[in-house]
Amino acid sequence: MNNRTMKRNIVLLSLICALSAGSMTVFAGASNTTNSGSPAKASTQQNKAVPSKPALFTPDQLPKLLLQEKYERIYKQLSAALKKQIPLNEFKKVGIPFHKGAGSYKLSSKLPVNGLQRYAWVSSKGDKGVEAIFDSKHTIHSILFKPLQKYPQTDAKRTKTKFQLPFHGNWFTFWGGTNALVNYHYEHETQRYAYDIVMEKNGYSYKGDVSKNESYYAFGQPILAAAGGKVVAVVNDIADNVPVGVMNSAQPAGNHVIIDHGNGEFSFYAHLQKGSALVQVGDVVKAGDDLGKCGNSGNSSEAHLHFQVSDGADLFTSKSIRVQWKDADDYVQGTTIKAP
Numbered sequence: 001m002n003n004r005t006m007k008r009n010i011v012l013l014s015l016i017c018a019l020s021a022g023s024m025t026v027f028a029g030a031s032n033t034t035n036s037g038s039p040a041k042a043s044t045q046q047n048k049a050v051p052s053k054p055a056l057f058t059p060d061q062l063p064k065l066l067l068q069e070k071y072e073r074i075y076k077q078l079s080a081a082l083k084k085q086i087p088l089n090e091f092k093k094v095g096i097p098f099h100k101g102a103g104s105y106k107l108s109s110k111l112p113v114n115g116l117q118r119y120a121w122v123s124s125k126g127d128k129g130v131e132a133i134f135d136s137k138h139t140i141h142s143i144l145f146k147p148l149q150k151y152p153q154t155d156a157k158r159t160k161t162k163f164q165l166p167f168h169g170n171w172f173t174f175w176g177g178t179n180a181l182v183n184y185h186y187e188h189e190t191q192r193y194a195y196d197i198v199m200e201k202n203g204y205s206y207k208g209d210v211s212k213n214e215s216y217y218a219f220g221q222p223i224l225a226a227a228g229g230k231v232v233a234v235v236n237d238i239a240d241n242v243p244v245g246v247m248n249s250a251q252p253a254g255n256h257v258i259i260d261h262g263n264g265e266f267s268f269y270a271h272l273q274k275g276s277a278l279v280q281v282g283d284v285v286k287a288g289d290d291l292g293k294c295g296n297s298g299n300s301s302e303a304h305l306h307f308q309v310s311d312g313a314d315l316f317t318s319k320s321i322r323v324q325w326k327d328a329d330d331y332v333q334g335t336t337i338k339a340p
Contacts, residue, residue, distance in 0.1 A: 254298020
């Protein structure tokens with residue numbers, strides 16, 4: 001459920017490039033931009049003026065440059081690896097028609113991704129999105145142009161139940177919000193308003209060996225009932241994924257707890273740690289009761305909590321409902337959540 005593609009150190013050995021008339025996605029690993037070390041050749045024209053290089057543009061300038069069709073300038077700041085994947089003419093061929101009529105772009109989220117920064121912008125009409133991943137030198141290592149589908153009717157409906165946060169301490173919204181750029185669940189009716197939430201410190205979700213679950217701050221953290229109700233499902237015997245990065249697609253929810261709130265609303269707590277569940281089917285819980293511990297079981301790329309509310313107890317056939325939170329309107333990608 002956590003489709004965290006740019007996780008950990010972003011040192012990718014393979015390059016992925018996908019182009020279509022409607023969208024463009026280019027992902028590439030960090031390239032080596034150091035000098036070759038070759039000695040400089042002496043010049044007999046030392047007095048000639050050297051043309052100055054144009055100033056690097058900052059991430060917040062990218063949407064405007066796209067609308068102005070300044071593709072040559074943008075292209076110069078793509079990483080070397082990215083340039084190998086897409087020539088300038090193809091970059092323009094896809095980008096120019098995509099951004100026609102976009103009007104303007106507004107920043108939707110800014111996400112630290114283990115040493116890099118991921119920016120997402122949405123057009124004024126809400127039908128187009130731009131994503132780019134920059135390093136500290138403003139080099140672009142990934143870029144995405146994505147058509148966006150809106151669902152205003154379901155966006156406007158909230159749960160009858162008011163939910164509190166299902167954990168203690170500071171957490172971070174990795175996927176959450178009402179468009180597919182900031183919440184990849186959004187395109188799927190059964191998980192449209194789901195959240196994937198991790199713990200991060202200084203922009204990293206782990207410390208130490210990236211392959212070990214215990215290195216991740218979220219692993220083993222208590223998960224709490226977000227509202228009172230009756231427990232209707234508990235799975236507690238699925239192994240946490242080892243090493244981290246291996247996912248169990250055959251049992252996508254992993255260990256989980258489902259609570260019936262008695263009004264056609266069911267809350268889901270997925271990817272729990274094996275053997276950590278503290279409740280059984282039939283138990284009546286109140287808001288704040290311990291349910292189990294955060295884990296990395298199921299279709300999960302690292303320790304995190306998948307939380308959502310649906311109109312039925314079957315995660316894959318019921319419809320997701322947008323959550324009415326007690327203390328916030330919503331938790332959008334990039335939001336730091338401070339719980340008691």
